[in-house]
Amino acid sequence: MASSSRTSFVLASRASKLAQIQTNIVRDDLEAAFPALSFGTSFMTTEGDKNQSQALYLLGGKALWTKELEVALKENVVDMLVHSLKDVPTILPDGCEIGAILERENPVDSLVVKQGLPYKTLEDLPEGSVVGTSSVRRVAQLRRSFPGLVFLDVRGNLNTRLAKLDAPDGPYTALILAKAGLVRLGMGDRVTADLTAPILFHAVSQGALAVEILADDQETRKLCKMLTHQETQWKCLAERALLRELEGGCSVPVGVSTSLSQIDKSTGELTHAVLTITGCVTSLDGSVHVQDTLSQEVESIQGAEELGRNLATKLMSNGAKAILDDITQDRRKRTSEAKTAE
Numbered sequence: 001m002a003s004s005s006r007t008s009f010v011l012a013s014r015a016s017k018l019a020q021i022q023t024n025i026v027r028d029d030l031e032a033a034f035p036a037l038s039f040g041t042s043f044m045t046t047e048g049d050k051n052q053s054q055a056l057y058l059l060g061g062k063a064l065w066t067k068e069l070e071v072a073l074k075e076n077v078v079d080m081l082v083h084s085l086k087d088v089p090t091i092l093p094d095g096c097e098i099g100a101i102l103e104r105e106n107p108v109d110s111l112v113v114k115q116g117l118p119y120k121t122l123e124d125l126p127e128g129s130v131v132g133t134s135s136v137r138r139v140a141q142l143r144r145s146f147p148g149l150v151f152l153d154v155r156g157n158l159n160t161r162l163a164k165l166d167a168p169d170g171p172y173t174a175l176i177l178a179k180a181g182l183v184r185l186g187m188g189d190r191v192t193a194d195l196t197a198p199i200l201f202h203a204v205s206q207g208a209l210a211v212e213i214l215a216d217d218q219e220t221r222k223l224c225k226m227l228t229h230q231e232t233q234w235k236c237l238a239e240r241a242l243l244r245e246l247e248g249g250c251s252v253p254v255g256v257s258t259s260l261s262q263i264d265k266s267t268g269e270l271t272h273a274v275l276t277i278t279g280c281v282t283s284l285d286g287s288v289h290v291q292d293t294l295s296q297e298v299e300s301i302q303g304a305e306e307l308g309r310n311l312a313t314k315l316m317s318n319g320a321k322a323i324l325d326d327i328t329q330d331r332r333k334r335t336s337e338a339k340t341a342e
């Protein structure tokens with residue numbers, strides 16, 4: 001037979017417990033949809049996992065969580081990469097593309113309080129309490145509503161962070177974490193409160209899984225198409241278009257909240273919806289906050305992405321540019337200081 005159709009595929013991701021659970025979710029979906037094919041998994045350590053000491057903010061918008069995996073993809077060692085879409089840079093390397101975006105979990109951030117303490121919400125925490133998060137987006141937005149709290153970096157995968165929170169002599173009273181990750185790990189019961197807009201706008205693409213593939217791999221692309229949840233795809237690609245235009249990565253204080261209404265799927269495909277997207281950019285100290293909303297009928301992914309880009313343009317002219325320029329300058333300065341200190 002001349003055909004070289006593959007019957008077995010390998011899915012790869014980071015080696016953290018959450019990444020492994022997420023990869024197994026995608027593998028289970030593929031096995032259910034294609035019972036005649038076989039799907040294996042492979043787990044790898046990335047630069048982001050290794051570099052636990054440097055603040056994420058200073059590491060900048062690099063492909064920290066994806067690069068080693070993309071090398072394996074390009075060398076045809078693996079066929080699909082499973083990522084949290086939030087961790088995927090808005091510009092992919094040449095030859096790579098997003099093959100699937102799966103249905104989003106609840107995208108909000110959530111509060112997790114140290115075991116044994118009685119607090120439920122951020123309002124409950126005493127002045128001076130230490131709240132752990134390594135996200136500049138969360139700190140910048142929350143400083144506005146909670147100037148009495150102290151925000152402190154916390155690194156490591158989710159299990160490591162929770163262990164740091166619960167350590168009897170540890171500094172943290174609470175952590176802010178993406179709800180989706182906790183739910184997938186089976187630790188949704190640790191959430192004491194959801195933190196939602198307008199107090200805290202979530203990260204671009206938070207809560208959604210993506211499968212990255214080689215752009216010229218038609219076989220894998222076909223498999224992936226089955227996995228895509230179109231409502232999630234339209235929302236997340238609009239959010240990613242906004243972030244790309246703001247020239248940011250996971251390390252800029254950009255928050256979003258996106259919804260679809262008047263959804264038309266009468267043909268089986270999503271062909272029409274009203275997309276509403278709110279985006280915000282906040283200065284690191286919380287003193288300046290720029291926020292805007294656009295809402296429009298869209299009929300394609302391209303339409304959704306255009307709305308995201310238009311929102312970016314609006315935010316930039318309303319003050320976001322000054323905030324982002326300041327951050328770029330500050331990061332340059334602190335990166336060069338860190339180098340001379342070595």
Ligand SMILES: NCc1[nH]cc(CCC(=O)O)c1CC(=O)O
Pocket residue numbers: 084085086087176177178179180181182205206207208209
């Ligand atoms: N960079 C950390 C990260 N990347 C994806 C998730 C889990 C949630 C998701 O799928 O968005 C998390 C943890 C967190 O932010 O608390």
